[in-house]
Amino acid sequence: MAFPDDIGVQFVCPKCRTPVAREPEAFVCQDATCRLKYDIVDDIPRFLVDEAEQLSPERWQQIMNAQDGESGPDAT
Numbered sequence: 201m202a203f204p205d206d207i208g209v210q211f212v213c214p215k216c217r218t219p220v221a222r223e224p225e226a227f228v229c230q231d232a233t234c235r236l237k238y239d240i241v242d243d244i245p246r247f248l249v250d251e252a253e254q255l256s257p258e259r260w261q262q263i264m265n266a267q268d269g270e271s272g273p274d275a276t
């Protein structure tokens with residue numbers, strides 16, 4: 201069973217308590233200075249600061265942009 205997309209629960213980053221964004225295989229902290237990525241392993245999110253990967257500002261921004269609006273600027 202895959203980890204459901206709509207889990208009805210808002211996880212927060214264990215480091216900075218900012219809500220995390222859902223990615224297909226990870227959760228990403230939405231704080232611009234934290235930017236930690238928590239992998240989902242065997243359908244279980246691993247909210248471990250020690251094992252989290254800090255994304256580059258560019259990569260993080262891409263993910264945040266994708267989270268924002270599904271329609272995007274091309275929708276006009």
Ligand SMILES: [Zn+2]
Nearest residue numbers: 213216229234
């Ligand atoms: Zn964080």
